[in-house]
Amino acid sequence: MNPLIYLDNAATSFPKPPEVIEAMLYFMKEVGANPGRSGHYRAVEADRIVSNTRNVIAKLFNITNPDQIVFTMNVTEALNLVINGFLKQGDHVITTSMEHNSVLRPLRYLEKHGVITLSVVECDYKGRLDSHEIPPMIRKNTALMVLNHASNVCGTIQDVRAVKQAIGDVPLLLDAAQTAGCFPIDVEADGIDFLAFTGHKAMLGPQGTGGLYMREGLTVNPSIRGGTGSISEKEVQPDFLPDMLESGTRNNVGIAGLGAGVDFILKQGVSKIKEHDKNLTAALLSALYDVAGVTIYGPLKAEEQTATISLTIDSLLPPGARYDYGGCGAVNLELMEEDVYPAEAGNILNTEYDILVRTGLHCAPIAHKTLKTFPEGTIRVSMGYFNTLEEIAIVANAIRRIASREYS
Ligand SMILES: Cc1ncc(COP(=O)(O)O)c(C=O)c1O
DSSP: OOOOEEOBTTTSOOSOOHHHHHHHHHIIIIIOOOTTTOOSHHHHHHHHHHHHHHHHHHHHHTOSOGGGEEEESSHHHHHHHHHHHTOOTTEEEEEETTOOHHHHHHHHHHHHTTSEEEEEEOOOTTSOOOGGGSGGGOOTTEEEEEEESBOTTTOBBOOHHHHHHHHTTSOEEEEOTTTBTTBOOOHHHHTOSEEEEESSSTTOOOTTOEEEEEOTTOOOOOSOOOOOSSSTTOSSOOOSTTGGGOOSOOOHHHHHHHHHHHHHHHHHOHHHHHHHHHHHHHHHHHHHTTOTTEEEESOOOGGGBOSEEEEEEEESSOTTHHHHTTSSSSTTGGGOEEEEOHHHHHHHHHHHHOEEOEEEOTTOHHHHHHHTOTTTOEEEEEOOTTOOHHHHHHHHHHHHHHHTTOOO
16 A cells, blocks of 8 residues: 555645644634624634634735635635626626636626627647737727636646736736635735635635635625625615625634635745745656656646646657657647546556546636647646655656556
8 A cells, every 4th residue: 555645736735734624623612603693702703713814815815905805615606706796798708718617617608698708818738828919809898807827737827917917907807726825926916806716725725615805996796695794784785895795604614724724824935835836846847758658738847837737648759759849738739649548547546556636627628628638638736735755756657657558
């Protein structure tokens, strides 16, 4: 039995810092009350914990007013809140060809029902967006740009500031699912109008947590109305944040854990986490770069991506030939034939090596079309703060053996 190596952090991070589990246990055992609902001391303590989480998230993203943050179940809910609650009949939206289905599906739904029109900026074969391609797409009725900060498929990080500069006054909704917690995000300096984040990936919180920040002055129509614990004498929804968008009892146990996760990140420092991720990525890229049969997608530069690497195991190209075809990447895919299919490779890694990765389309088919890895998808190795260089060496060796059919 090999020691377990968890490399599926882009799906959800594991393990969590012990502080996260302790904070959740504390809430369950010692607090247990509903924040903002009652005046007794347990409810006050619950309220303090929830406020603390809002405050540390505000600190992480340089948000001046923590009340501009609302808690959601995940980033999908945060993205849907803006897409369904901010856009109006006749609006035009711009997005990219590297988005997750959490962005594309709600946008395509509104498009199909005649509510919005949609333009998709094509990214290159490494998943990079050229912000100069955006201005010609802007129309009088362009109401929103939705941007994936970093690809969950191949890690490519987009230049948010350049995009904001290109769109000017058009509000920017950033899907920070893959960057929140492991890459610096500053809503002021980056010009982010809506920041959608998930709590259970690099923010190190539990599943069922996430949130949305919105710049003061922007309004999102609630999709759910109900009890908020505030202005209870009125039969209409509060018109102030966060209550306007936080009806019903939240996942307060999870929010307690998320606060501890963000506390942990602030103590470590995002730059230290980013550096660790970069070292792991550089090590895996250099270990796999020359392996015959392995094609890696994305920027292939640790400083231009998150700690997520996608690869396929192909045949036909001779060892070293990838350099002649422009290095790794999808430019030469028509010459290739997938030899060990992603699902099979993932299964071998899982059963033979106790290495947990994700294979397939990773809920982002449009990104695979961009990378030319549709429909089979890729083997995705996604590293996190608790992975080590020793683990990366073991994984690289396992992939090398699979590529040379020596795994059994
Ligand atoms: C870029 C991106 N957007 C959205 C999501 C959806 O995340 P969640 O399931 O936490 O809502 C993910 C998760 O994989 C993602 O990587």
